[in-house]
Amino acid sequence: MASLFLVLVLVTAFDPGFTYVLEGESKTLKWPPAYHLKGDAIDILTGVIKPFEIWYSDKLNQSRVDYYGGTVKHYIVGENDEKYGKEFVVNPVTNEEETNVNVCKEKDFEGPATNFLGSVADFEYQGQETYNDRVLDVWKYYKNEEDDQKVEQMLYAYQDADGFDIPVVREVKASNLWIGTLKDHTVSRYYDFSKPADADLDYNLDATCKDTVKSSDFMEKLHLSSDVEKAFASYINRHNKNYGDDHEMRKEIFQNNWRRVVEHNKKNLGYTLTLNKFSDWTEEELANLKGTRLSGEHVGSVPFPHTEEEVEALVQELPDYYDMRIEGYITSVKNQGTCGSCWAFSTTAAVEGALARSNGGRDLDLAEQSMVDCAWGFGNVGCAGGLVDGAYKYILKHGLPTQMEYGLYLDEMGECHRENMTSFYNIKGFAAVPPLSVNAMKVALYKYGPVTVSINANDPLSAYNSGIFFDPSCNSAPANHGVVVVGYGKRDGVDYWIVKNSWGEDYGQDGYILMSATNNNCHILESAYYPIV
Structure with a gap:
């Protein structure tokens, strides 16, 4: 109960009103196959509060996320084989000739369209709580990976008329057990759930993307060297610390870094390495x-x-x-x-x-x-x-x-x-x-x-x-x-x-x-x- 208490204190600091009610019922978490949600992500470690709006359609294999009221937009279009796709990023550019001119850049994307709610695997039902006069289901995710890394999530959601779970609050904490540090801590709040319109997911309907340029062409326009183009060719969407389907990949990265740190520190070369927030x-x-x-x-x-x-x-x-x-x-x-x-x-x-x-x-x-x-x-x-x-x-x-x-x-x-x-x-x-x-x-x-x-x-x-x-x-x-x-x-x-x-x-x-x-x-x-x- 101690970890739950900390979660309640943290979330209450932003939006009070939780009352905990334990139930012995067993449930299965199930996200809607298509959704539109607004919200904000609070990074406790950096202090950044990032407002977002997300759209997702499993049928269309398309998703979209807007930050700061649409100042930056990411359209993600998956391919039929679900291994490759395209990402179209719209953001404002200010140079010496123009101010806040939106530019649309096309980049390669790995995998199907991003389901921003992540995987439902390994979440366990905890009971119910009252949040702002609304009864919510409480879900917990906990992974302790070979005593090296611990990932905890607390999710508060409700079921809609179709039996799908709709998130309200989600807290993610990732800890490095090897050195005992917290390397990720975010709280996301969701509201205004609705079903997405196909038009909202279509980058072709965004006027800026009618003049889409490849990232490499965009770099050349701004007179950057070919090194910049090469270094950012594989740039992908920023990682959400909710691992989901990336769990095994993150684990392999972490293990490789762990071995490198241990082997280096045994050599007494005058400086030491550590497992830090970049180790995964x-x-x-x-x-x-x-x-x-x-x-x-x-x-x-x-x-x-x-x-x-x-x-x-x-x-x-x-x-x-x-x-x-x-x-x-x-x-x-x-x-x-x-x-x-x-x-x-x-x-x-x-x-x-x-x-x-x-x-x-x-x-x-x-x-x-x-x-x-x-x-x-x-x-x-x-x-x-x-x-x-x-x-x-x-x-x-x-x-x-x-x-x-x-x-x-x-x-x-x-x-x-x-x-x-x-x-x-x-x-x-x-x-x-x-x-x-x-x-x-x-x-x-x-x-x-x-x-x-x-x-x-x-x-x-x-x-x-x-x-x-x-x-x-x-x-x-x-x-x-x-x-x-x-x-x-x-x-x-x-x-x-x-x-x-x-x-x-x-x-x-x-x-x-x-x-x-x-x-x-x-x-x-x-x-x-x-x-x-």
Whole structure:
């Protein structure tokens, strides 16, 4: 009963009115073959509340999900063999020529149309409860997978006139028993059930999709490199932590990562790995987090102000250890969620730090969402990735509003509304740190503030736990992730960088990575920029 009590407390915080009534009756859960529902998903770990509207038809093998009142739409069309299909994504784009123009992109999709309610297997009937004066059936799902992972679900539903179950509230919790952490916790609420109209599922009736372009063509229009096209070719819909039919696949991924972590940590290589919230993610899902690419040039709006000789002289005067967090210049670690917006988070974090240095330590919480929505004219494509120098060019031209004024981060692409802002925080320019120079990086950090860098966030780095990260294989693949360096230090004779990530405080060392300064590890010294305020 303890877990049920926690569920009731959590859900009551959003919508009170539960009274528990236990019954000994046995039932079978059965979703309707077609449905239309509205609702919202509350991610307890990130704080994101995502409104949604879903449609599904088993007969048509089609489904659709809209986020934030239809700002972003996903139409999913399954093929006859139920193994392959197409996904059509509609989202707004703002560049320097147009504002909030909807674009429809076509992508390949694996499997039949998505049944957003998931599998009904292994749910057990618990009895009934009264919720807002309505008696609901209570269902529980519990899986303890070989003592490595625990998945719990509590579902509250009612039966319609046709005998199908209609969800009202659903809570999902996934725990890593190996290290005892909660890696997923969401509460979804559903309402306004109805039967879907065929027209609502037909992407052909969406005016935007009459001019559908392939994702690769869309990338080329925005002047991104072929690396971006290749990296996102297998991009799939964001994973709902309700495993359902994916259970065995997730289990295999988890087991492979578990073995890799154990084997690595036995080697005592100077850093440790762990099982974290990414340990059951597919390669495609991990790729979504890593949306930073190189533009092909390494040039700032202003030149780096020191010659190589000056750098070598200046570095002699620097302390061996410098951490801007101690100075109070660095804002708290943020979480980009499942949106590939690291390019926006890394540049915004650097601007926040530079502004704090210039105004006596007053931290500002600037809106990454404003760049996800509005910076499409600079080689950036919202949640599908972007360029660090492109982000700085946008900030140089338009500035950044505060999150308080622009609105909370959505973990999704939204409509640009910068014209409604009353104030922006601007930069005077940005400079490129000379590549492959440890000393130039140290001088830039100490004299000018945080530095945005592009790194290869490979599998070991995704599982980083502690220590100084150095992986000789990390340079075998190109940079794909934007982070910000906020200091440097030395441990046991090894120089390292203090790197702020955007994967939440539960990643690494309270959201940070200590990365070795040896041999340009993970390309960290190849594409570094800092803002000038």
